[in-house]
Amino acid sequence: MIHWQDLHHSELSVTALYALLKLRCAVFVVEQQCPYQDVDGDDLVGDNRHILGWHNDELVAYARILKSEDELEPVVIGRVIVSEALRGAKLGEQLMTRTLASCVNHWPEKAFYLGAQAHLQSFYARFGFTPVTGVYDEDGIPHIGMAREPGQA
Template identity: 65%
Template sequence: MAAFPQLRSTLVIEWQDLHHSQLTPSSLYTLLALRNEVFVVEQDCPYQDIDGEDLLGDNRHLLGWRDQQLVAYARLLKRQDDHMPVAIGRVIVAPQARGQKIGYQLLTQAILSCERHWPEQAIHISAQAHLQAFYGHFGFVPVTGLYDEDGIAHIGMARGEDAPTPA
């Protein structure tokens, strides 16, 4: 069982862990709107967010709702090759919900989902470099050097049996 940072938040988030086939048109629209708001507009990063991965294979979507508003989201990608790690991506806490430790809850839920659906597979994340310590709290270790992704410094990190141990 995974060890996670202790939370002192009393906020109640309703979590949905959905296979892509379970997404309603409304929830798909809502999650795409949040991704666009944060990744394209807020981060001033014009790129094609709708990349063809959302509705493939065993990919999943983790949605966190509070008062019927989407306040947290992550996409869980399961590659067709079972030797490839699962990837957690598009990790978002909505702007109006930041500063409330929801990111810790979101990542905890994302890891638990990966462990439940794809046990014994390593988990990869392409982390914005300034969040390396945050992901480190969850057992992620760097597996690449820094690289540029859409004008933002990132670092590849992994967690699980196949993840390298830090030197």
């Protein structure tokens, strides 16, 4: 059983913030062997939101939603992650469903964008995202820009 939270950054407890940074580091930096500056200053600003999935008091799924102050810019979904221990349990689908529901609830008129790892393009396509860039290198990992227009179900 997963306990889900959809939190504005101001609602994050110190424990939740520590857990999300720990999970992101474990997967994106250590597991994927990709040293990069994960703590980028965007986690605790503006109207940004965090989707957290907890199992037995451990954070096992997470996504970050960034809302630009520029009304012409899309909402950016990033740091989409499922812990290695629960991959294959369809948790990614639940995470993206909840993340998109949060986006639509808070910003129904906005387009959404994500920089997907290229091998996950078909996964995000199932949620209405289409490629808007070619494949590009980000920190040594092939990525592709994908967008979803407002009003898509």
